[in-house]
Amino acid sequence: MVISVNTLVSNILPSQTVLLFGAGASLPSGAPSVGKLINDLDALLTEDTTGFSFAEVCSLVELKKSRKELVRQVRNSFRGLKPTGGIQSIADYDWVSIFTTNYDDLVERGFSKKNKQIRIYSTNFDFGDPCPPNSTPIFKIHGTIGLDVSDGHRSRMILTEEDNDLVEDYREALYDRMKNDLNANDVVIIGQSLSDPDLDALVKRAIRLNRKSGSAKKIFLLLYTEDHNRALLMERKGIQVAFGGIDEFFFELAKQSEQLVEVIDSSDDPVSERPILRAITLDIKHQFDLGNADFGKMFAGGAASYCDLRAGFCFQRTQKDRIVGRLKSTEQFSMILGSSGVGKTTLARQVACDLVESGYLGWEHNPDREFFAREWLGVAAQLQHDGKDGILVLDNAHLYIQDINLLVNQMSDEGYVRLRLILASARNHWKPRVKSPNLFKLGSVVDLSSLDSSEIGSLLALVEKVPEISRLVDRSFRGFTLQERRRRLVDRCNKDFFVCMKNIFANDSFDTIILQEFSSINPDYQSVYKAVCALESFGVRVHRQLVIRLLQISAQDVSLVLGNLEGLVDEYPINSRESIYGWSGRHPVISEIISKHKFNAQEEIYGLLKQVIKNISPSYDVEIRTLRQLCGFDGGLSKLADQGEQNELLRMMISVAPKERVPRHRLINNLIRCGNFSDAETEIRVFENDLRADGPVKRYKVRLLLERAVSTVGLMIEDKAAMLNDAYSASSSILSGDKFHRQNLQLHADVCLELYRVSGDYGFVDEVLDAMKYAEREVGDPDITRAIQRFERRVSPPSTTNAEMDVEIIEELE
Template sequence: MPITLDDLKRRIDPTRTVLLLGAGASVPSGAPSGAELAKRLWAKIAQSDPQSEDLIETASILVRRHTRLPVVEAVRDELRKLKPNGGILGLPPFGWYQIYTTNFDRLVEAAFKAQGLPLTPIRSNYDFSNRENDAHPKLYKIHGCITQDKAFGDKPSMILTDADYVEFAKYRQALFSSLQTALLTRDVLIIGQSLRDRHLQDLARQILTSKQEGSVGQVYLLIYNPDDLRAPLLEDQGAVIVFGGIDELVHTLAQDFSESTTEASDNDTETHVLPLRLVGSTDNVASSLLAAPNAKRMFHGGPASYADIRSGSAFERALKARIFEQIDTEQNHVVAITGAAGVGKTTFARQLLTAFHDAGYHAWEHRSDFSFSHQDWLRVEASLRAQNKRGVLFVDECTNAMRATNVLVDHLSKQEGSGLSLIVTANAAQWAPRMKSPYFGTKGAHYVLSSLQDAEIYSLISLVQHNPQVSALVHSDFKRQRRDDQFSSLRRKCASDMFVCLRNIFANENLDVILLREFDDLDEPLQEYYRFVAALESIGTRVHRQLVIRMLQINPTRIGALLDGLTGIVDEYTISERNGIFGWSTRHPVIARRITQYKFSGAEELEKLFATVIDNLNPTEPLELQTVRAICDNEFGIGRIGDAKTRKALYSKLTALAPGERIPWHRLIRELLNEGDYENTEYVIRDAEAAVGVDAPIARFKIRLIVARATHTKGISRPDRLAMLRHAYEQAAKNAEINRLDKYSFSVLCDVAVEVANMDGGRYLLDEAINSMRQASSRILDPEMDTRLHLYERTLARMH
């Protein structure tokens, strides 16, 4: 039975409610209904009476008869002059959790602007990446927007025809996946015009179907035209019906509503320094030091928390005093710490930040679950400098945000008396091939963390002797040994780069045996969840509760018991309480990879895992956009699959899911080029340019394609091949001039020159290319570039 608007007001909290606007939201502002818009299209384009009142059917027929452009222009002309009026103008201040709309118009955007409130429209899956870092509330336009259409030369389009529904199914699927996630903990309010509208009924049923068992969210339908005949049909499926319009809704909600603002306390110094956008994505060391330590988790492989360090549960690293002095005396404002996975980089960096906090610095760690915003940290630096204060920021695994990190490094290195210093860590295998700011070499310091030194081993022994929490976890056989014997034992164990897990260091067994026994001790259902979470983490997935629920179809009510059973093995932590995002992680990526190595050993099962991850990704969630990049750019990601056909298929799925992401395009082009499929390589490069524009990697691929055709195409003459290679050299020279800090562009330039020299015997282009690379090397200051330069110089010498 339908409820009243007053009942609805008592049941919902707008800040915990998803708003889905249908035609009923725009009609009071003068927008035509779907049927009315269809009539106008028939009259304007076909100049006839309406042959159908269904907008999709009408648009499909008219596009087929009269082409797309006049239809799109007519729709745009009908909607672009609308101005928000009545209820829709009053929606913004209520702070809705999320807003979706099936309407093409820009009334919601105009309403937010009129209220002086920010809003970011998401019009297509291209906007997922382009607007990822925008912290403003988002408006998801399910059917696109009048501002974009392929008839105007845009890649995205309004979803007007049956063919559009098929073409843009991935985009709609992503939005409904986001709605499904919201329904786990939030309500959904759909505002429509009439239950006679077949599309409104279909939309409501699709959302009701998305409600999983255990979801607490309720689905409400606000319908302008009362319909006691059709309402019970949707009520039977779980919907709550409310008869009324958007004007009445806003009027009802506005009773007793007051807008509140939160002012920061004058005593809250952190609020004065950090912009609000950074508060949720940053760990404040001053606060983290007050948390409860967990020596057991650290002993079993987790990086030490700030509380663990404060409690004395971590051993001292030899480089600590040296790095502290370099930053404190302003010799360097940027320090990079690299090394093998698990060698202790994160714990060491946190020890440094703890020392800086104790010395009176502001100290922060960027939370890797969030995008890194260099612009906000530039403002923090300026604020610190203006107040004559100093701060230190730690970015763990900075290669996941290398571009933003480079911009920040450039600024800090150029700024005289910078108020902010930066400590970054990176896996050595990821660090070497990345384009890095030259200031890492000229103004920064780089340290490689490797095997433990003697002083560090003695610190380990002292840790066991003087820290009761750690001592209780170490086997009694080790503690009974003389100190000299303990030192000898640890020195043998730590003689090379290794996973610095205290349990591994002090145990008689190797790490794999320890982890596999621990796995076998779990109940069988928990083993399955553990191996799955470990596998997701090992391939680069940003694992969180909602993703696991979607992928494994877990009843949400079972999550608590599952996590209890995996206590100390899989941890849950809050990423965004407002958005209901809770991250899951094993103790360390090294542990996740070892478990995956044994428990996902079959190639077929691993390929299925990648496909399942991609099929369940929701690119509206920034955390899952990070996964799109990570599973492409991770040493344990898609690249580990041996079958090229499978890799291509997975990269293709990613480009369809998130076409605004560059890395999947790069990987797909490389696969096609390496395979020798030059025709499809050209087509994909063209699609990539339309989707993400031309960047340095795409420019290099275009040059490599010309070279490949010149050297491998059958049936063309030698002069023609040489002409193609010289054209490639011209393009490579232009590319190197544009991308002056891209070391790979200069390698490509030299590679093309080598091919020209091999074909015509002339060495002058190679000599010119080497000179360009030599000059660039002095700018870029990358050791790998010097190595490549010496190889080209030796190649040139052999040609004499």
Template sequence: MTISLDSLVTELNPSNTVLVFGAGASLPSGAPSVSALCEHLAPQIGEKPGAYSFAELCSLFEFKKSRKELVAQVRQQFRGLRPTGGLQNVADYDWVSIFTTNYDDLVERAYTKKNKEIRVFSSNFDFGEPISPTATPILKIHGTIGFDSSDGHRSKLVLTEEDNDSVEDYRDALYDRLKNDLNSHDVVIIGQSLADPDLDKLVKRAIKIRQKSYSSARIFLLVYTKDENRAMLLEKRGLHVAFGGIDEFFFELAKQSDQLVPVFETSDDPLLQSAILRSITTDIEHQANQVSPDFARMFGGSAPSYADIRAGFTFPRADKERVTDKLQNKVQFSVILGASGVGKTSLARQIAFDLVGKGFLGWEHNPDREFIADEWRSVAKALDESQRDAVLVLDDAHLSLHQINNLINFLNEDGSKRLRLILTSAKNHWNPRVKTANLFKSLELLELSKLVPSEISSLLSLVEGVPEVAKLVDQSFRGFTRQERKRRLVERCNKDFFVCMKNIFANDSFDTIILREFSSISSEYQSVYKIICALESFGVRVHRQLVVRLLQITAQDIGLVLENLEGLVDEYLIDRRESIYGWSGRHPVISEIISKHKFSGQEEMFGLLKQVITNISPSYDIEIRTLRQLCSFEGGLSRISEVSSQNELLRIMISMAPRERVPRHRLINNLIRNGHFPDAEAEIRIFENDLGADGPVRRYRVRLLIERAIGTVGLMLDDKATMLNDAFTSSLGILTRDPYNRQNLQLYADVSLELYRVSGEVSFIDDALEAMKVAEKEVGDPDITRMIQRFERRISPGNSSAHEMDVIEEMV
């Protein structure tokens, strides 16, 4: 039995609802129907309007006239449209996302009129563009009226039968997103008539998606034209059908909505002025004082929270006081580097907590969300105005280094000194990436490795003095004097922080403990746990929906999985609006051990990576970040030794998200390194056509010239010199634009060395060394110092190394 419009609206919570607009959403605002478009197009090619379907008619029109004329005639029917009636109110609610089959931009206009942020998807080239956490995604299934390939755009209006075939990958990605949304959210489909074949296709697709996902989410269908018989058939398939139009829908919604009175807070905290940052930032003082400490979770491998630090569950690191003092009085930036398990995050949080205790405002960015430099620039300006100091912790800073560079440049440009940054990263992720020269103007760099004797003493004091810690000490560790404990700790753990902690509380070797624990898990849940560990070891931020897709877990079984992996897998909120929940193992060291033992073969590793990549849903920002993380030189694809297999995976990534630069950079790099010069040149040309030349691709063009000159057999010296001179001219132009960029310096040094070897002209060497030494003096980057040392070794007598190639271009 159909439901009333009032009942439908009463059931809905907009912030937990996905809207799907069919033609019925746009017709009241004057948009043409499909039949009206057919009546306009058919006579122009001598056909009757009812003789062909819309797609067939458009195909004939394009064949008899041209694509450009077809698009122009369709656009003519959409001129002058503006949202009217209920559609004007669509932006008043916090919808999870909006899908639309309509060409028009009425929804976008409604949001723009009310100054609400949106993110429009109309082709797979839109996947990967930065998206604000507060922006509403608008996903256009058939393209958008303003963009078409006839104008040179990557997006196209889906008009002809051929168009439908060409956008199949893009459309599949949208329906993958709808499937994910259906796992957690209700869906309202707004159409015109149940007899509409396009609406019928859409409804059937939604029903099929829900059946496959075993979701309990509800699908509501709102149609203007009453048809009780068809409604009855759909209700038998689990839909809830109501009759009414979009104007009535939003009128009833407005009546049902709570009348919220804005609450204005008076505070000197500039973060309160940014709705975007509030949703993706931890307030250090609030977490320390309002959240309960949880030693058991910390002992399981998680980094200590600010509440844990306040409760005394951590011990002070030797450099804490020194770095805290420098940030308070002398420097603006601190970078803490080290391997997993060495205590980077703990130290960063201890320093930030100390600064908050000294009167600083303190925040930590959520590394699972995009870092937005412009918003933090506004915060820094507000700090300058209020004369307040603040500290921002950026854990795993390499994930957002491009935007962090932008912020540091903004702060330098504005003369803002009151916002301090504490960045943490693993050295292998940090060193290859491009850092702005402005970072080194006011930097305290700290590299953590082993525990020093004073830290081991502090750790033992923690073990002996805190009851929550002391009761977990293993029996084999008890009874020894303090000196004997310290000696055994040093011997058994080699002073590694995380392994020290585990050996205090257990006697077995670390790997054995972890593998024994794994064997105790029920076999049906071992597969889930080992995939989570493998993905984490690849450097990927794992989340619920990715695991669900990989292992075909039904919606109702998610709770059961988490219950059976309690204490091993932690679920945490990433994005409430999109119901994205992260899943993490206890610690990267543990994940690496599980991955190493359970995915040891190359074939098995390749199979897992291919499965992960093909199951990516690129309309989600977190999954685009997954593609980038898989391209890391220390994880993901680097675990695959066969370059041809790496390239296969990279090509899948590029097909799924062609806008993403990192997989393209990595593919070009692989092709050049393995001597596939024509293929590399073709990829560079396609990159420039699709996205325009960027810094890495300009450098790759020069690299290609160098490698061809060196690697091509049978070339005469004159020919090599010509090719290298072209490379030298290009590299000099690149260096002139950015003389302190480490990649540009490396490139200039490489081509100068090869020209010296071909020509014997020492001036090339002298000029390269001079450029590097000037940059070293101006920037102070220790990586440039190491580059100079390496270059001097390469030009020393007796060094037969042919050439070295910088391998990190695509990680910028």
């Protein structure tokens, strides 16, 4: 039976509700009906179009007049609109997302009037920009009134029949997002009448998506036009129908919200005053008392939590006191680098704990979310003003190094020295990326690898003293004296932290232990576990929705899967508002072992990567980051030896998210290194047309000139010299823009080396060495020192092959 608007409102919670707007949401504010739009367009045609649909009339206008005339007339019909009535209250609530078929910008203006953040999507080129955690995503299914291809924009208003075909990829991405949102949230569809074809199509789409997702969430339909017969048909399909308009809907919402009392945060913590940061930042002091210590999770390979540290479950690393002392006195930044399993994250947290206990304010950024440099600059400014000190831990710092560079440079320019940063990263991910010179001027690098004698002693003492740990020690290890335990750890484990831990608690080969454990898993769930491990080993942040789509798991079976993989796969929140929950194995080393043994054939790796890319939903930030991570230096694509297969997958990525620069960079780089110069030139030109040339693409243009000169057979010396001179002019110009940029230096060195080989003029070598040594003195980046040493080796002897240059080309990924 039909329900009242009051009942509808009482059954929803805005923070767990998706809104879908049809034309009925805009009509009270004066938006034209479809009939009015057709009449206005008839005036352009001066002929009768009775019986034609809106799309057909638009197609006729475009054919007989022009696209510009068509768009101009439609915009005239919407001129002068202002949000009135209930739609003005839309920004008062924290909706999960808003989908609308309307061209107008009434919803956007409602949010703007209340100074609330939104993220608007009207084309697939909008996927990829960072979305603040407190912003509301608005998906324009039919485009938006202010943007159209007739004005030179990539977004297009969906007016003609052809328009629907041209935006199919974008629409499918929206419907995929809608399915995910409907899986975890209720939905309210607000429209005029089910006789409206757009609204009818939207309702049918919502029903299909709801069924496909297997969700038990409810769909509500709010109709202004009473039609009890159609309502009865909708109810048979599981939709609850109410009669009323958008004004009544928001009036009832306001009545039920009157009892809510706003909570004022009186904390003097500068992060608590910033809504964007609150949602993605851990307060270290608060974490001390949150939950219980869990050595079992650490034993399984996880980093120590702040509770674990307070409980004494960790031994002291020698470097800790040195880092703390430097951050308190002479340094602002500390970079902790090492391979997986060496204890980088735990050491970073130990340092932060010491600083917090000495009076610092402390935070840790959630590495699964975007890093907002401008927000943290505001925190640094407030700390400086208040005379307080703060420490920020950034784990997996390589994932957002550009934003870190921005923050570090601006803090240096403004003289904000009260905010310290601890950056932890795997060395292989950190090294190729460009870092701000200020990181080295105001900080230092800590290389974490093997355990020293003091650390081994602390580890063994910890095993003896802490009951939760000592009872897990393997029997074969218990019988030895302290001296014998120490000797075996040194001899058998080469002092590696992660392997040391495993040899204390088990005496078998590490790989064998992991594979035996895998074989004991229920066969029905082995495929899930090995997929999660493989994706993690590819550098991907795995999450629930991606696994559901990839392995065709029903939403109802998720809890069953996690239950059967308890202790092996952990679920944690990434973005609770969007129902994004991460899935992680116990440790990257373990994931790498499973992946190596269960996906050891190239065709298996290629098949998995292809399926992942096909199932990407680009409307989610976490899935855009998945594309970037797959392109990473040690990411999934690097597991494929065949660059042709890599390129095919990169083209798929570009089709999914055309605004993403990283897959385009990687494709151009591959084409140049394979000698496909004409294809590389085409990709560079398309990149410049779509996104404008950035630093990497400018360098690739030079690299293309250089490789053509070096690799093309049959060139005369003067022709090769002319091409190299063009490359030299371009690389010199790039280097003059940033003399300390390591990749600019590397590129200029490669060009000058080839000019030296062609001309014999040693002046080119001197020029490069002078530039590199100047940057080395000013910046202090040890990677520049290594670049100098490599360059000197390549100059002498002169017979060094170009293969070495290829190996040293740094992939220009973001």
